[in-house]
Amino acid sequence: MTASTAIARLNAADPDFARHLDHLLSWESVSDDAVNQRVLDIIKAVRERGDTALVEFTQRFDGVDAKSIDDLILGRERLELALTRITPAQREALEKAADRVRGYHERQKQDSWTYTEADGTVLGQKVTPLDRAGLYVPGGKASYPSSVLMNAIPAKVAGVGEVVMVVPTPRGEINELVLAAACIAGVDRVFTIGGAQAVAALAYGTESVPQVDKVVGPGNIYVATAKRHVFGQVGIDMIAGPSEILVVCDGQTDPDWIAMDLFSQAEHDEDAQAILVSPDVAFLDKVAASIDKLLPTMERAEIIKTSINGRGALIQVRDMQQAMEVANRIAPEHLELSVADPQAWLPQIRHAGAIFMGRHTSEALGDYCAGPNHVLPTSGTARFSSPLGVYDFQKRSSIIFCSEQGASELGRTASVLARGESLTAHARSAEYRIVADKKGN
Template structure:
């Protein structure tokens, strides 16, 4: 039998709770100088030498015998072949998930609008999709077809004409599920390129890789550093930290269920975070017992242990109301309200990437097929950020049309304000439109 988990136990009413919680939540995702320098070197090389640099870095970092860019391009026929190669059960699951994700995101679509004032002035907003989006997908054994669906489908629903996917194939390892997902999601072009060189190629373009307007999708520290470096040249979705789950439970859910929900995040990587809040101390004990009993059944037990012991916690609160206060302070990526009446708590939740309501709604369903996007703000950024969605692939342009009378009316106001800012040309530009 493995040794018991050494998971942190806290009480929200202890005097130093805030300090302990802050230490638990602390996450520094900034790259070190060596990583930054390496990424800057790669970006500069891709900007200068285009395809040649991409091929060179891909051959070196992915241990591939490639000599030209054509060796790194997968056509539509290859994606369709992947769809045929996967098992019928896998295809059905991908198709169900894709349809649910598409259906949910179609409800996010916004339309252009305008209104006319009595003077004849027309004001409004025009909604247009990005011209081209880039999707980064981790490759090799750490492959996530669900991420392809979650990133590509909203772009297509938004009306983006071209979605370009970058997926590395280290040592030639190709994940057929990822390619099948790309086929179903409507990805237009696929390059088997990864790392900072993939991000640089998408941001600046090469002879073969088209320049995109926005780059989305998860990646390792080199990918994240490169996305940060090219931001401004292109848009990015976010710089994501480790995956997180916060479970609020009234003590009435099966402790084995809650234990597995906590495991579901801890198995992502050693830095993932799993926290349980409950007003029932005996229930916290029961969940801890379940964690210790079930961990040996997991394929990634060693990783889960490191995650739970380094960043996990079981926290006693006085009430579910206090649990909501602590939750808002944490601003979790995933929040499970595993209680009898989750609707009663919902108005108290101000900060969360996704909220899973009730005992029968584990976060794992959201990762794959519930419908809402699983690309969510991490590391407390749910205080000011939202899930990835259709709106991330659209732009809003203001529409302003002035009738002669409307221009005259507005010009009088603009003139006064412009002269107050000593911007005489602004004022005179407006004053030319004033009717005598």
């Protein structure tokens, strides 16, 4: 039986609360110099030797007996085969989730627009999908078919011409659910490669792997480090930290529910973070008891225990108003408002990746099938970042069309500003198009 946890207890009234909270929230990437150099070497090899390097790295790191790149390519027919290999219940769940994710993201799609000014000048914005997107999917036992849906479907809704998926198959281990999800989501090509070498292949292209415009999807530290290095050559979604959940509760929800909600993120990995904030100190005690009661029943009990003990916390606040202040200070990836009237508190939430409203809305529903994207900003980046969406796969071009009159009027303004910056060619370029008025001025 797993020993009891020693989850941290914090009180917002303590003078040192801010310092203790900052320490609790701090998380540093483990991308040390050795990892960084190894990733740079891998990227260099892929750029110089293409498919040959991919095959060698896949043999070395994944233990796959691949003779050539052809052994690492899965065609559309293989994805369709996966649909027949999963259970009917699994297929139904994937299709239902995909429908909900697609329906939600179709509402995000942006269209081009223009407006015409009185003198005939037309201004606007042209919205265009990316030509090609690359989707990284973790492979082997740690496989997430839900991530395939969440990354590929917004790209398809945006109108991306081709979605290329890379997924490692360590020791030849193929996850049929992942391939089935790829089929349902409309993935166009799949390569069974992973790690930094897969990111490099997507960013720069090889003889067989097409170069993409953006790389999205979660991965280990080598994948995250590679994404940092190729950013600029291609776009990336984000550099995600460990998963995290913040539950704000008024003390009236079943403590077992709250404990399990905390576990739902803690079970991801040892660095995941699960925090409960409540003004009811007796309720915090009840949740602590539920944690100790339920932990031994969990399959991933040791991971949960390490996460809870290392980065979890039960935080006592003065009232719900202070709870909102703490929530905004944390800017969590997932925020559960497990309260009687969540709508009343929603306007006060400024920073959160996703907000789960009410006692019955568990974060797990958002991970799989509610509809909104589960690729969310972590480590406080919800202060300035948003969930992955259709807008990540579209780009915007400004449109400017000047009538003769408009060019003349704008030219006068541009001329003054350009000469103020000592950019004479700019000024004269605008001045050429200025039409003299009827008085000859």
